[in-house]
Amino acid sequence: MPLTSTASVMRAAAAAGCGAAAFNVLHLETAEALVAAAEQTGAPLILQISENCVRYHGSLLPLARATLALAELSGASVAVHLDHVTDAALLREGVEAGIGSVMVDASALPYERNVATTGELTAWCHDRKVYVEAELGEVGGKDGVHAPGARTDPDEALSFVRATGVDALAVAVGSSHAMRERTVELDKELISRLRDRLPVPLVLHGSSGVPDEEIRRAIAAGMTKINVSTHLVAAFTAEVRQRLAADPSLVDSRKYVGPARSAVTAAAAQLLRVITEPAMTPTPGGEDVAAGRA
Numbered sequence: 001m002p003l004t005s006t007a008s009v010m011r012a013a014a015a016a017g018c019g020a021a022a023f024n025v026l027h028l029e030t031a032e033a034l035v036a037a038a039e040q041t042g043a044p045l046i047l048q049i050s051e052n053c054v055r056y057h058g059s060l061l062p063l064a065r066a067t068l069a070l071a072e073l074s075g076a077s078v079a080v081h082l083d084h085v086t087d088a089a090l091l092r093e094g095v096e097a098g099i100g101s102v103m104v105d106a107s108a109l110p111y112e113r114n115v116a117t118t119g120e121l122t123a124w125c126h127d128r129k130v131y132v133e134a135e136l137g138e139v140g141g142k143d144g145v146h147a148p149g150a151r152t153d154p155d156e157a158l159s160f161v162r163a164t165g166v167d168a169l170a171v172a173v174g175s176s177h178a179m180r181e182r183t184v185e186l187d188k189e190l191i192s193r194l195r196d197r198l199p200v201p202l203v204l205h206g207s208s209g210v211p212d213e214e215i216r217r218a219i220a221a222g223m224t225k226i227n228v229s230t231h232l233v234a235a236f237t238a239e240v241r242q243r244l245a246a247d248p249s250l251v252d253s254r255k256y257v258g259p260a261r262s263a264v265t266a267a268a269a270q271l272l273r274v275i276t277e278p279a280m281t282p283t284p285g286g287e288d289v290a291a292g293r294a
Contacts, residue, residue: 003068004077006101007131009044010168010201010224019219019275020201022046022081023268024229026053030236031067033261037268038076043276047071048083048227051090051105060090064097081133083227088121101131103170111136119164126165133203133225135170136160151190154197161200168225170203173218186214188221195222203227208234212274219275226275232264239263 013020071078201224208230243256
């Protein structure tokens with residue numbers, strides 16, 4: 001089907017009272033695995049290519065074109081997003097290649113420069129009908145705004161959104177990048193306050209460390225876009241290790257990369273079901289009902 005836009009995935013999630021899943025691509029095999037998961041579940045999916053991933057490959061276009069082709073050929077609704085972009089030239093290259101949404105990451109800059117840079121790039125993107133996500137400060141795992149204990153201030157977030165014109169905002173509510181254990185408890189009360197205060201959808205980075213039920217609660221509290229990478233990377237690597245340990249004589253990489261790709265599909269399909277089912281909200285009697293279905 002035609003390439004899906006991130007904007008349409010976000011709108012549909014908000015209308016359905018569920019989350020929008022955004023999973024990171026590392027190489028062609030993960031892109032294939034993630035698209036297969038979307039096809040298995042029938043759930044929409046945002047494929048993300050990060051600036052770090054581009055740096056690993058040495059250039060954007062080969063992986064971007066392959067990912068866009070997979071999205072366009074899929075029977076599922078699949079969008080492609082350029083994530084954590086600090087390089088304006090890379091952002092422009094991605095947009096010109098056909099990527100329809102970006103995360104402008106000027107978070108390492110002082111606040112006023114972050115606002116100015118984000119606002120300038122957002123205006124450029126909007127002129128080309130490109131959806132823009134941003135954040136106030138560095139994301140966790142980098143001792144920044146998503147480090148343990150860091151929290152987004154709703155008033156500052158509102159000022160930032162108004163000043164920059166972004167379409168979605170990544171917020172700090174207790175998660176952190178690159179977590180290998182799913183033990184995080186998020187600040188749901190803050191999520192609700194941010195949802196009520198901001199005119200744009202909220203984005204949760206560092207979701208690999210968040211258990212399934214906590215993801216569901218976060219969506220019910222007001223989170224929309226759920227980013228996952230490390231959890232899926234771990235599934236891939238664990239399967240490679242297992243195959244090589246079982247048969248040290250293996251030399252054909254397809255015989256261990258293929259099963260690793262399948263492992264990512266299974267893990268991604270499970271997360272898609274968690275994220276894209278209607279959010280559960282508590283009733284006065286203490287039971288949970290699906291939002292919009294009560």
